[in-house]
Amino acid sequence: MAIMYALKSSDNEIFEVEQKVIEQSETIKKMIEDGAATGEIPLQVSSKTLAKVLEWCKQRQHKTVENENDDNKGKRKKERDEDDDIKEWENKFSDELKADKDVLFDLLLASNYLDLPALLSFLCQLVADMVAGKMPEEIRRMFNIENDFTPEEEKAITAEHGWAFQP
Amino acid sequence: MEGGFIPISPGEGGKTQNCSYKREVHYVPHHLLHDILLKLPTKSLLRFKTVSKNWCTKISEPDFEEFQLQRCLSKILILHQFPRLTGFDSFLYKFEDKGLRARKFAATDLLIGRGCTFPATRSCNSLILLRNSFFVRERIWRLHSDNDENWRMLNIPFPQKILPYEAVAVGGVLYWTTTGFIQSMDISREEFMGRIEVPCKRDEAYFGLMEIKGSLSLMNRASDNKLEIWVLKNEGCWIKQHKFSPSLKSAPKSHNISVGFCVAFESCKGTYLLVCYDYTTFWYSLNTEELTPIAVDESQYCSGQFCLLWLL
Numbered sequence: 001m002a003i004m005y006a007l008k009s010s011d012n013e014i015f016e017v018e019q020k021v022i023e024q025s026e027t028i029k030k031m032i033e034d035g036a037a038t039g040e041i042p043l044q045v046s047s048k049t050l051a052k053v054l055e056w057c058k059q060r061q062h063k064t065v066e067n068e069n070d071d072n073k074g075k076r077k078k079e080r081d082e083d084d085d086i087k088e089w090e091n092k093f094s095d096e097l098k099a100d101k102d103v104l105f106d107l108l109l110a111s112n113y114l115d116l117p118a119l120l121s122f123l124c125q126l127v128a129d130m131v132a133g134k135m136p137e138e139i140r141r142m143f144n145i146e147n148d149f150t151p152e153e154e155k156a157i158t159a160e161h162g163w164a165f166q167p
Numbered sequence: 168m169e170g171g172f173i174p175i176s177p178g179e180g181g182k183t184q185n186c187s188y189k190r191e192v193h194y195v196p197h198h199l200l201h202d203i204l205l206k207l208p209t210k211s212l213l214r215f216k217t218v219s220k221n222w223c224t225k226i227s228e229p230d231f232e233e234f235q236l237q238r239c240l241s242k243i244l245i246l247h248q249f250p251r252l253t254g255f256d257s258f259l260y261k262f263e264d265k266g267l268r269a270r271k272f273a274a275t276d277l278l279i280g281r282g283c284t285f286p287a288t289r290s291c292n293s294l295i296l297l298r299n300s301f302f303v304r305e306r307i308w309r310l311h312s313d314n315d316e317n318w319r320m321l322n323i324p325f326p327q328k329i330l331p332y333e334a335v336a337v338g339g340v341l342y343w344t345t346t347g348f349i350q351s352m353d354i355s356r357e358e359f360m361g362r363i364e365v366p367c368k369r370d371e372a373y374f375g376l377m378e379i380k381g382s383l384s385l386m387n388r389a390s391d392n393k394l395e396i397w398v399l400k401n402e403g404c405w406i407k408q409h410k411f412s413p414s415l416k417s418a419p420k421s422h423n424i425s426v427g428f429c430v431a432f433e434s435c436k437g438t439y440l441l442v443c444y445d446y447t448t449f450w451y452s453l454n455t456e457e458l459t460p461i462a463v464d465e466s467q468y469c470s471g472q473f474c475l476l477w478l479l
Contacts, residue, residue, distance in 0.1 A: 105193040112199060124199065128206035136217045143193060145219045157217050163380035164213035 008040040013047035017054060021061045026115035044113065049106040056119050059089055094126050201225065205234055209433040226435060236434045240266040243430065243441060260463065266450060269463045295334065295341060295354070321357060335376040337383045342376055349376065366397045366405035377431035379438055386429050394444070409453055413444055
């Protein structure tokens, strides 16, 4: 029988999760190994965000288990179909995040805190795709960054890389 | 706090303006910002140097520049074609070892039948191949998306002399070389546009179209051992910007230009050219004028008639 762990979100919601699913988080894996994971594991992650994290982990876990059970026969075709399925799932997942950027950035912080390298890399790419092609002013607004250049300094950089500021 | 953010509390300032502002503000820790920046195209990175001093410092750090260059390299493939009686064997090479070595990693059945050269370019979500052969008039093939398997053929509405040529897409326009001219086509509308005169003598062995800093550029072989780079300015005039001599293993006896291919790419360290020229493959930095030879893991590579570079 699968070992279950109870995760407690910052707003006190409990999530029951299989060990194999949650062990993808290096942070929690270490807690389990150290024997620190007894009873409910309190996490500094909201229930909304934690639900998303677990959605991702379950999808990844699902994929690993299937691969282990495969024999080589027909594996290639199956892998291709699976790749398509995963791509479709990832597209849906990223569409949802793009629609709600607050969740996206909360999830980014959560995956950093829980140490989930695959999710982190996926989210970094998503943010990169979102900001690519934008103008500096839009970036400053998005991340609330103050422009600490003098107009002369800014002009000098703009002149140096003039082509990059073309549409 | 540098590069991070100061959250605007709902009550702060009490101005309604801030409410819509607040929803857009997001916090990204430092090391994650580094990871995100690494995934951005060079053009965006150079632009974002003006976001703030902190962003500028991050993007200009030597370590960051080196990582970013490696990432650019990892996106380049060399497609090498080796002639056989029935057509060509095609292999893909990619770079490893900091771009000093190209290793064969896949055979490809991408290219169809007998043909001569297949310059490829990627633009407007489609992949474009130019193909010519001694039996068929030249054609442009277009593949609309990565998942699409049906190449669509566009006929070129005017007869042209057959030549091995190069193609590049700059700002939604496809350019390719023919004898003495550069032809152009609006990619999204699939409309043929005008001809552009080339800066060098018509019968001179010129080759290599590239995009350098958003402008159409051309590499020309001025003599056996001298390469020149010309850049087309907005006003429609060509400016010679660089000149260099690759130290070749052996001076070529014939003027067989089909062996020369090049591609340019931008990195935070500046513009780099990747050149396959007379059976030698090398990097050239336009900023430092440094020339770095690349080892290719295959003896067959040198005897292949066509090799071309493919920027993904």
